[in-house]
Amino acid sequence: MRHTGRVKSLRFRLTISYILIFGLLLTAIGFTFRSRLMTIIQDRVEEAVDEDWSAARGFLKVERGQAIWSVDPREVDRTAFLERLRRFVMVADSHGEVLEMSIGYRQQGVESAAEIMERFKEGSPQLVVKEQGKDRVLLRYGVFRSEGTPYLLVVGRRITDVGGLPTAFMTDYFTVVPLLLLVTGVLGWFMAGRALIPVNRVAEAAQRISGSSLHLRISRRFANDELEQLIVAFNTMMERLSENFEQVRRFSTDVSHELRTPLTAIRGQLEVALMTAEKEDDFREAIVNALEDVDRISNIVRALLLLSQAETGQLALHKDPVNLTEVVAELAEQFRTTAKENGLQLAWQLDHDVYVRGDRTQMDRLVSNLLSNALKYTPSGGHVMVQVRRGEDSETAVLTVADDGKGIPPDSLPHIFDRFYRVPGEDPDKGLGLGLSFVNWIVKAHQGKIDVTSAVGRGTTFTITLPISLSHATDEPAAAVSIPLAEARQ
Ligand code: ATP
Ligand code: MG
Numbered sequence: 400m401r402h403t404g405r406v407k408s409l410r411f412r413l414t415i416s417y418i419l420i421f422g423l424l425l426t427a428i429g430f431t432f433r434s435r436l437m438t439i440i441q442d443r444v445e446e447a448v449d450e451d452w453s454a455a456r457g458f459l460k461v462e463r464g465q466a467i468w469s470v471d472p473r474e475v476d477r478t479a480f481l482e483r484l485r486r487f488v489m490v491a492d493s494h495g496e497v498l499e500m501s502i503g504y505r506q507q508g509v510e511s512a513a514e515i516m517e518r519f520k521e522g523s524p525q526l527v528v529k530e531q532g533k534d535r536v537l538l539r540y541g542v543f544r545s546e547g548t549p550y551l552l553v554v555g556r557r558i559t560d561v562g563g564l565p566t567a568f569m570t571d572y573f574t575v576v577p578l579l580l581l582v583t584g585v586l587g588w589f590m591a592g593r594a595l596i597p598v599n600r601v602a603e604a605a606q607r608i609s610g611s612s613l614h615l616r617i618s619r620r621f622a623n624d625e626l627e628q629l630i631v632a633f634n635t636m637m638e639r640l641s642e643n644f645e646q647v648r649r650f651s652t653d654v655s656h657e658l659r660t661p662l663t664a665i666r667g668q669l670e671v672a673l674m675t676a677e678k679e680d681d682f683r684e685a686i687v688n689a690l691e692d693v694d695r696i697s698n699i700v701r702a703l704l705l706l707s708q709a710e711t712g713q714l715a716l717h718k719d720p721v722n723l724t725e726v727v728a729e730l731a732e733q734f735r736t737t738a739k740e741n742g743l744q745l746a747w748q749l750d751h752d753v754y755v756r757g758d759r760t761q762m763d764r765l766v767s768n769l770l771s772n773a774l775k776y777t778p779s780g781g782h783v784m785v786q787v788r789r790g791e792d793s794e795t796a797v798l799t800v801a802d803d804g805k806g807i808p809p810d811s812l813p814h815i816f817d818r819f820y821r822v823p824g825e826d827p828d829k830g831l832g833l834g835l836s837f838v839n840w841i842v843k844a845h846q847g848k849i850d851v852t853s854a855v856g857r858g859t860t861f862t863i864t865l866p867i868s869l870s871h872a873t874d875e876p877a878a879a880v881s882i883p884l885a886e887a888r889q
Contacts, residue, residue, distance in 0.1 A: 409598075410591040417587035422580050429572045436565045444537055444558055445526055452524065452539040452554045455484045459552060461545040466490040466499040487536070487555040491515045492548070504555065507536050518542075518551055528558070535559045597626050605633060613641035653819040657699055657831065661692040668692075695831075702833045706818065709840050716758040716844055720868040723796050724749045726762050727787050734770045742779035745770075749787045753796045756868040761841045768834040769800040769861050775829055776859070777804025795864045803858035812853060838863075 458481055460467045470481050487507075490499040495512025507529055510518075518525070518540050525540040538555045597620060604617040616634045620627055672685030708714040731747045738745035755762070766785075773783045786799045807815060807822060814820045816839040821832040838861075842849045845865055853859040 410588070410595055413591035413594075414584055414587040417591075418580055418584045421583045422576070425576050425579060429569065429576070432572075433565045433569055436568060437562070440561050440564060444556060444561060448526065448537050448539040448554060448556050449524070451484055451556065452541050452552065454480070455488060455554050456541070456543050456552060458484070459490065459543070459545070461490070461492075461498065461548070461550050464492070464498060484554065487557070489551075489553040491551045491553075493519050493550070498550070504553070507531055507534070507555070515551060519549065529555075533559060535561075597622075601626065601630060601633070608637060613637060613644055650818060654699075654703060657819055658696060660827070661695045661699075665689045665692045699831055699833075702831060702837075706833065706836065706840075709837075709844075716761060718756050718758055718845075720754045720870060721757045721759050721762050723753045723755050723762065723798065723865070724751060724787050726759070727766055727785055727798065730763065730766050730770060731785055734767075734774060738774055738783065741774060741777075743774060743777055744782045745774070745785075746782065747785040747787075749785075750789055753787050753789055754868040755796045755845070755865045757845050757865065761844070765838055765841045765863070766798070766800075768838050769798075769863075772834060773800050773802040773804065773859070777802040781858075789867065790864060794867055796867045798863040798865070799860060801858065801860040806855040806857055806859055807851075807853040808855055812851065815851070816849075 458468045458470055460469060468481060468485065470477050472478055486501055487503045488499065488501050489497065489504045489509075491497045493516065495515040497509070497515075500509065508531055519542060522542065527538045527540065529536045529538055535558045536555045537558045538553055540551065540553050542549050543552055544550070601617055604615075608615040608617070616637060617630045619630055619634075668685045668688045672682055676682050676685060705714065727747065727749060731745060735745055770783070770785065777783060781803050783800070783802045783804075786797075786801075788797050789795070790797050811820075811822045815822075816835045817832075818836045819832040820835075821827075821830065839849060842863055842865070847863060847865040850862040850864075851859065852862075
């Protein structure tokens with residue numbers, strides 16, 4: 400149940416992430432809107448004060464040091480408008496003398512004569528925010544001319560409550576945000592739960608598989624998403640695991656079986672000798688027979704050791720350019736005597752100096768295993784032909800070992816590379832059934848390919864394709880490459 404907890408915490412973390420991201424986003428949006436709102440309001444107020452100033456300017460005249468506001472009293476609207484304007488107004492001349500000042504303006508604080516004169520110098524228009532306690536007023540200074548003399552007209556608007564709108568907005572907004580976050584959290588929780596349902600299923604399936612049998616697979620969803628990839632990867636892994644498991648199982652069964660046979664034989668021979676032998680020669684014969692079986696056991700053990708080294712990647716390959724032509728020529732020469740003794744014709748046809756990148760010892764082992772098989776399984780009077788040539792693509796070297804011997808039955812053909820496999824009915828003294836396992840491993844470890852065609856009674860042909868080596872120089876640094884047998888066999 401441990402994994403369920405983990406999945407749940409993933410759900411929790413996903414939900415928290417949703418909430419956090421959404422919360423941050425909402426806060427950012429809130430503040431952006433607020434500042435935008437404030438800019439808009441500020442612009443509006445500035446425009447309005449500007450308009451107020453121009454309007455006031457239209458009504459205003461200065462005659463003999465007196466500010467005179469002229470409006471037709473019959474125009475009620477304009478009169479009211481002027482009334483409003485005059486609530487926050489100040490008129491002064493260029494010497495700093497105030498000609499008119501409303502009460503509202505006075506409360507806001509009066510400029511000194513020097514300050515007023517400064518305004519004349521700075522020119523117009525100017526917008527200034529004045530603050531008095533909590534009160535904020537936006538003032539619009541501007542110089543105008545009446546009868547050729549410059550005067551300063553200041554019109555203001557109270558903006559104390561202008562900030563109220565953004566504040567109200569923020570208050571409302573941030574009251575709603577927690578609610579939105581709650582909704583996001585709940586939705587996120589359910590969404591994360593839904594998204595994780597297939598993960599849970601996969602986890603359960605995986606648990607069932609690892610607990611019971613290796614042949615079970617997680618059923619695919621065909622959704623073409625990441626999870627699907629995970630399932631496929633998992634199934635492939637299980638495939639390999641069960642293959643390897645099966646291989647190990649078969650291997651140990653085979654090993655015990657293979658060792659038992661000669662051991663039983665030794666025991667039998669020695670027991671019989673003990674009970675029935677009378678002469679020294681009888682004992683000698685029994686011992687010789689037992690020794691043969693002991694040899695067989697040590698061969699098995701030696702081969703197994705080598706195979707297990709290959710399997711665990713301990714058998715290092717020192718890859719150098721190897722003259723395959725030379726290897727085959729030397730071995731064919733060696734095998735010629737055996738061939739003759741068995742009444743066989745061994746012939747070879749070799750292209751000049753075909754180099755492959757490989758481990759010399761393993762190349763020897765490869766060729767001699769194939770040659771010994773061909774000679775072993777071809778009855779007297781038969782022919783064995785070995786060929787080495789460059790492939791048509793000139794990137795490969797092709798080695799063929801062909802015989803016209805007994806052939807391999809189609810049923811057995813897929814198994815001949817398995818460890819200890821021998822075609823049923825084969826003479827147990829002829830071999831251990833390990834030679835082709837080695838051949839297969841060597842070929843794969845050299846990135847090569849192996850093909851076999853066979854017809855019962857007509858013969859067998861093994862074709863090995865290996866990557867050619869372009870450089871023949873042996874001074875290349877010898878790279879020790881090792882490939883586990885299990886991998887090479889796939
Ligand atoms: P080992 O090589 O370990 O001494 P082996 O020759 O029996 O024993 P492999 O070389 O692995 O084992 O071959 C497996 C089996 O494939 C052989 O037992 C034989 O039945 C069959 N086989 C291999 N090569 C030939 C061939 N050229 N013609 C007919 N059968 C063959
Ligand atoms: Mg063999």
